[in-house]
Amino acid sequence: xxxxxxxxxxxxxxxxxxxxxxxxxxxxxxxxxxxxxxxxxxxxxxxxxxxxxxxxxxxxxxxxxxxxxxxxxxxxxxxxxxxxxxxxxxxxxxxxxxxxxxxxxxxxxxxxxxxxxxxxxxxxxxxxxxxxxxxxxxxxxxxxxxxxxxxxxxxxxxxxxxxxxxxxxxxxxxxxxxxxxxxxxxxxxxxxxxxxxxxxxxxxxxxxxxxxxxxxxxxxxxxxxxxxxxxxxxxxxxxxxxxxxxxxxxxxxxxxxxxxxxxxxxxxxxxxxxxxxxxxxxxxxxxxxxxxxxxxxxxxxxxxxxxxxxxxxxxxxxxxxxxxxxxxxxxxxxxxx
Amino acid sequence: xxxxxxxxxxxxxxxxxxxxxxxxxxxxxxxxxxxxxxxxxxxxxxxxxxxxxxxxxxxxxxxxxxxxxxxxxxxxxxxxxxxxxxxxxxxxxxxxxxxxxxxxxxxxxxxxxxxxxxxxxxxxxxxxxxxxxxxxxxxxxxxxxxxxxxxxxxxxxxxxxxxxxxxxxxxxxxxxxxxxxxxxxxxxxxxxxxxxxxxxxxxxxxxxxxxxxxxxxxxxx
Numbered sequence: 001x002x003x004x005x006x007x008x009x010x011x012x013x014x015x016x017x018x019x020x021x022x023x024x025x026x027x028x029x030x031x032x033x034x035x036x037x038x039x040x041x042x043x044x045x046x047x048x049x050x051x052x053x054x055x056x057x058x059x060x061x062x063x064x065x066x067x068x069x070x071x072x073x074x075x076x077x078x079x080x081x082x083x084x085x086x087x088x089x090x091x092x093x094x095x096x097x098x099x100x101x102x103x104x105x106x107x108x109x110x111x112x113x114x115x116x117x118x119x120x121x122x123x124x125x126x127x128x129x130x131x132x133x134x135x136x137x138x139x140x141x142x143x144x145x146x147x148x149x150x151x152x153x154x155x156x157x158x159x160x161x162x163x164x165x166x167x168x169x170x171x172x173x174x175x176x177x178x179x180x181x182x183x184x185x186x187x188x189x190x191x192x193x194x195x196x197x198x199x200x201x202x203x204x205x206x207x208x209x210x211x212x213x214x215x216x217x218x219x220x221x222x223x224x225x226x227x228x229x230x231x232x233x234x235x236x237x238x239x240x241x242x243x244x245x246x247x248x249x250x251x252x253x254x255x256x257x258x259x260x261x262x263x264x265x266x267x268x269x270x271x272x273x274x275x276x277x278x279x280x281x282x283x284x285x286x287x288x289x290x291x292x293x294x295x296x297x298x299x300x301x302x303x304x305x306x307x308x309x310x311x312x313x314x315x316x317x318x319x320x321x322x323x324x325x326x327x328x329x330x331x332x333x334x335x336x337x
Numbered sequence: 338x339x340x341x342x343x344x345x346x347x348x349x350x351x352x353x354x355x356x357x358x359x360x361x362x363x364x365x366x367x368x369x370x371x372x373x374x375x376x377x378x379x380x381x382x383x384x385x386x387x388x389x390x391x392x393x394x395x396x397x398x399x400x401x402x403x404x405x406x407x408x409x410x411x412x413x414x415x416x417x418x419x420x421x422x423x424x425x426x427x428x429x430x431x432x433x434x435x436x437x438x439x440x441x442x443x444x445x446x447x448x449x450x451x452x453x454x455x456x457x458x459x460x461x462x463x464x465x466x467x468x469x470x471x472x473x474x475x476x477x478x479x480x481x482x483x484x485x486x487x488x489x490x491x492x493x494x495x496x497x498x499x500x501x502x503x504x505x506x507x508x509x510x511x512x513x514x515x516x517x518x519x520x521x522x523x524x525x526x527x528x529x530x531x532x533x534x535x536x537x538x539x540x541x542x543x544x545x546x547x548x549x550x551x552x553x554x555x556x557x558x
Contacts, residue, residue, distance in 0.1 A: 031431045101410040176406070
């Protein structure tokens with residue numbers, strides 16, 4: 001097979017007016033970038049903080065805003081801001097409602113519905129606790145905002161399921177199509193889910209520290225397990241299909257190229273390994289637990305953001321054609337049949 | 338059932354880019370959006386160096402990942418296999434662009450282009466319904482449609498699709514080397530099926546993506 005010129009396809013040659021489209025070279029996706037990384041992070045934290053607060057029964061005692069637990073307020077704000085960033089990033093923001101249409105196949109539609117269901121149901125759940133000017137106008141609603149009765153528990157479960165989808169769907173959006181091999185892996189939504197959960201536990205611990213409440217040993221163990229799981233998932237993803245066209249270029253950029261420092265120190269060391277170690281240390285050191293929880297939060301949240309940003313930035317399409325390597329159409333409806 | 342498809346004999350292509358320009362003219366695609374270009378590259382070493390040409394366009398996949406990813410339903414696959422983008426329904430999420438292995442979708446950003454404004458077709462007197470395919474919406478994604486408007490026009494007027502110039506994609510009509518053939522892949526007697534049979538079947542780009550393209554190739558470099 002003959003060599004392809006370095007100026008082929010989308011290179012710098014004078015004939016290459018189709019710079020960023022059809023290409024004979026591996027092509028970096030530039031469609032989604034920092035806005036999407038912020039959105040992915042806020043959705044992860046938003047869904048996760050609600051879930052962690054409810055599962056660990058930490059909604060009470062960590063402060064209130066207008067009668068609503070601080071943990072829930074943080075969750076709602078993160079998801080609302082994340083959603084607003086997403087809508088603003090659309091080419092046609094005023095048509096955003098159409099994102100709900102294709103639930104049959106589109107993970108973005110699933111995400112849109114999950115965001116909406118979460119905000120509506122979780123909002124309804126805490127509504128009886130809303131306090132405005134000393135009065136609670138919705139206190140007559142017949143459920144416990146902390147899920148202590150049947151109605152409250154039902155709302156809590158629905159909101160919790162929606163929160164899990166909110167935490168995961170961004171990864172699923174990336175992982176489903178085969179176009180970008182680095183994204184096309186179950187490890188991507190798993191990373192997003194674990195990262196979201198770890199960030200959320202850390203944020204809840206931060207709220208506890210600010211509220212002057214003790215951080216429990218169990219929370220630190222949970223955080224350690226989540227961060228360790230994230231470490232294993234990240235390593236597994238890096239080691240899988242390393243020679244696949246497109247994935248190889250992604251790994252080069254991540255491990256040897258311009259994103260090496262950010263990935264190695266920001267995501268891997270700072271965003272997964274160090275928090276795992278610190279959390280396990282903190283589980284057995286009650287005196288330093290608050291400080292360690294604070295450090296974990298400071299490491300995990302930026303680490304989670306960089307994980308998402310770098311996942312987007314190393315999304316590389318393989319060449320549309322590798323000279324000398326054609327392939328049959330495969331099966332389905334054969335030509336002429 | 339009709340399933341429109343295109344066979345491109347890459348060995349015949351002379352790299353004149355007439356298809357590129359014919360498509361641009363026919364569809365008035367937004368600035369920077371090229372629905373049907375020809376990729377050129379050099380291979381080999383002097384004195385055995387060669388220029389290679391590869392005409393590319395939307396593959397109109399049977400399992401189209403762009404249709405699957407699109408949240409708004411703007412991308413649809415017609416019964417005849419053509420994948421269409423409804424720019425009025427598109428929200429500009431660009432999920433299709435990350436899902437397409439071929440880079441066949443184009444986002445129309447507002448960069449002061451000279452393309453037709455994104456107003457309803459009926460509100461633009463210079464763009465009658467006959468030329469609605471030339472109207473592009475800012476903030477939306479557009480793509481090759483196999484010149485579906487010409488195919489539909491041909492079918493409505495009893496013209497043979499893939500043969501009559503008014504019922505055949507512009508890139509096919511204009512190709513001086515006749516390297517593009519268009520027709521019904523489900524009809525064993527059609528020009529495309531016959532051509533594929535003569536060449537022991539076609540090949541596709543990015544077979545690893547498993548998208549079952551309707552655009553197939555013979556003579557791939």
